[in-house]
Amino acid sequence: MKTSAGSLESSDCLITISDSDKLEIIIESVVFAQFGDQIKEVITNTLKEHKITNILVKCADKGALDYTIKSRLETALKRRGDINE
Amino acid sequence: MEHEKRQIVKVINDIDELFTLVDISLNRNISFHHHLRNGDYVINYVLNKYLKEKVQGINLFPSAIFPSYTSILELIKNKQINNITTNYLNGPVAEYISNNGLEGKLTMQTHGGRARSIIEGKNKIDIAFIAAPYVNSYGDSVGYLGKNKCGSLGYSIPDSVHAKIKVLVTDNLVDLDIESPEIDGSNIDYILLVDEIGDRQGIVSGTTEVTKNPIGVKIAKNTSLLLHELGAIKHGFSFQSGAGGVSLRVTKDVRDIMIKENIKASFFSGGITKYHVDMLEEGLVEKLYDVQCFDLEAIESLSRNKMHIPISASRYANPTDESQIIKDLDIVILGATEIDYNFNVNVTTDSHQTLIGGSGGHSDTASESKICVIVSPLIKGRIPVIKERVTTITTLGKNIDCLVTERGIAINPLRKDLIKKLKNSKLKIVTIEELSRIAYKFTNIPQDIVKHDKIIGEVEDRTFEIIDNIYQK
Numbered sequence: 001m002k003t004s005a006g007s008l009e010s011s012d013c014l015i016t017i018s019d020s021d022k023l024e025i026i027i028e029s030v031v032f033a034q035f036g037d038q039i040k041e042v043i044t045n046t047l048k049e050h051k052i053t054n055i056l057v058k059c060a061d062k063g064a065l066d067y068t069i070k071s072r073l074e075t076a077l078k079r080r081g082d083i084n085e
Numbered sequence: 086m087e088h089e090k091r092q093i094v095k096v097i098n099d100i101d102e103l104f105t106l107v108d109i110s111l112n113r114n115i116s117f118h119h120h121l122r123n124g125d126y127v128i129n130y131v132l133n134k135y136l137k138e139k140v141q142g143i144n145l146f147p148s149a150i151f152p153s154y155t156s157i158l159e160l161i162k163n164k165q166i167n168n169i170t171t172n173y174l175n176g177p178v179a180e181y182i183s184n185n186g187l188e189g190k191l192t193m194q195t196h197g198g199r200a201r202s203i204i205e206g207k208n209k210i211d212i213a214f215i216a217a218p219y220v221n222s223y224g225d226s227v228g229y230l231g232k233n234k235c236g237s238l239g240y241s242i243p244d245s246v247h248a249k250i251k252v253l254v255t256d257n258l259v260d261l262d263i264e265s266p267e268i269d270g271s272n273i274d275y276i277l278l279v280d281e282i283g284d285r286q287g288i289v290s291g292t293t294e295v296t297k298n299p300i301g302v303k304i305a306k307n308t309s310l311l312l313h314e315l316g317a318i319k320h321g322f323s324f325q326s327g328a329g330g331v332s333l334r335v336t337k338d339v340r341d342i343m344i345k346e347n348i349k350a351s352f353f354s355g356g357i358t359k360y361h362v363d364m365l366e367e368g369l370v371e372k373l374y375d376v377q378c379f380d381l382e383a384i385e386s387l388s389r390n391k392m393h394i395p396i397s398a399s400r401y402a403n404p405t406d407e408s409q410i411i412k413d414l415d416i417v418i419l420g421a422t423e424i425d426y427n428f429n430v431n432v433t434t435d436s437h438q439t440l441i442g443g444s445g446g447h448s449d450t451a452s453e454s455k456i457c458v459i460v461s462p463l464i465k466g467r468i469p470v471i472k473e474r475v476t477t478i479t480t481l482g483k484n485i486d487c488l489v490t491e492r493g494i495a496i497n498p499l500r501k502d503l504i505k506k507l508k509n510s511k512l513k514i515v516t517i518e519e520l521s522r523i524a525y526k527f528t529n530i531p532q533d534i535v536k537h538d539k540i541i542g543e544v545e546d547r548t549f550e551i552i553d554n555i556y557q558k
Contacts, residue, residue: 010465010466011464011466011467030466031466031467031468031531033437033532033534034436034467034468034531034532034534035467035528035529035531035532037532038529062466063465063466063467063468064467065464065467065527065528066529
């Protein structure tokens with residue numbers, strides 16, 4: 001199942017997640033050069049927090065702050081039922 | 086009344102005819118103005134001829150470069166252009182130069198610096214091609230009449246006097262006298278007739294609207310409160326703000342204070358919008374000195390309001406012009422892509438080293454005004470506006486007085502007088518380093534990605550001092 005959360009507005013990001021047999025994170029960001037590692041870390045840590053291992057996360061980022069990325073990812077996970085309220 | 090006998094200017098019907106009279110290969114330093122903005126047809130019309138004739142070693146002096154000026158890109162790719170000297174550039178030409186540089190170099194001047202360079206012979210122009218919306222047989226011209234009117238022709242005035250050959254390009258030749266023309270026909274060599282000098286839609290492209298974004302509203306409110314506390318909004322004060330949403334919101338907030346306290350301003354200068362015109366017509370300000378109209382209401386106002394005065398770029402901002410308007414400027418509100426701990430401001434490149442603009446009148450007005458305020462969100466798309474060192478210096482920090490953000494205000498430590506006046510202020514006034522730390526709490530520290538391998542150009546201040554290099558991306 002594929003779900004998403006967020007938008008492509010400036011300072012937001014669009015997170016799309018789908019099934020995978022391994023952990024895959026794909027990041028496209030307008031600030032990749034400055035913050036690429038940071039964005040990957042937020043996504044990795046959020047998944048760890050919810051004990052999710054096998055998943056494909058696509059993050060199309062327009063300069064979102066960490067808490068925005070985290071909440072967009074969690075909302076997408078909730079929409080799939082991977083985590084509960 | 087006795088009239089001096091005036092010379093009729095030779096009319097030419099197409100560009101090929103012009104170059105039967107003038108040797109194209111000997112006239113490779115050419116200038117244009119950007120008053121028709123993204124709707125300009127004249128630049129591509131003329132440069133297509135230079136493309137076709139494969140003229141090499143062209144030096145270009147446009148006052149600005151917009152995305153539609155695609156012939157410039159072709160000339161660069163064909164290696165026909167040597168140097169470009171301009172005040173502002175964005176779009177495909179800017180991107181290409183950021184990535185590849187030029188055969189020669191890019192020189193970024195200010196509006197006042199360009200005027201000065203042309204007048205003093207530092208920028209040597211062979212032919213000035215001047216798009217002119219309303220022209221008579223004597224070569225007199227104004228920009229605020231005609232089917233493709235653009236308002237003030239300010240940036241083209243030095244070219245119209247000092248270029249070796251001056252060509253008015255028009256789609257509107259009339260047989261009438263023009264009262265107080267902006268361009269004096271006695272300087273003009275040829276009138277080149279074309280079907281259209283531009284596309285109306287593109288000429289008035291900039292939508293100049295007051296911001297409704299809550300961050301912008303807060304920055305504007307902080308700015309007007311700051312100006313008020315400094316006692317700068319007082320009878321007879323002068324003011325300039327750009328056409329950006331936040332700047333216009335500051336203008337609106339300043340207007341509210343003026344009405345409440347019954348204060349009248351002496352003049353507004355620079356780029357003029359409908360908001361400035363409204364304040365003139367409401368009697369809140371005595372005069373508008375207009376070097377560039379940003380919207381149709383401003384253009385219309387020029388033919389309606391005697392106190393709305395078109396001025397040349399030299400009178401606007403040339404430091405060696407005795408009648409320079411901005412030497413009497415009290416307050417200017419300006420933007421920033423980046424600002425650093427020394428208050429240097431960048432509006433030339435973004436944080437990825439792509440050329441996205443240029444000084445225009447930024448450095449001119451910052452240098453001359455009594456109070457120069459930079460308005461900016463503290464964070465734009467995760468990039469903090471404050472850096473240790475800006476990617477490119479457009480305006481030197483010694484000329485910048487205040488930075489107003491939504492989360493606090495920083496005053497340049499050089500302005501001890503302002504700091505003293507604000508000692509008991511209720512506004513949140515902190516150091517620029519502290520503001521930077523606040524930003525990092527949200528964003529974290531960005532990795533430094535600026536490359537310094539190859540110089541492709543330089544930033545030349547109005548003093549002619551080279552204040553920074555521009556590096557290839």
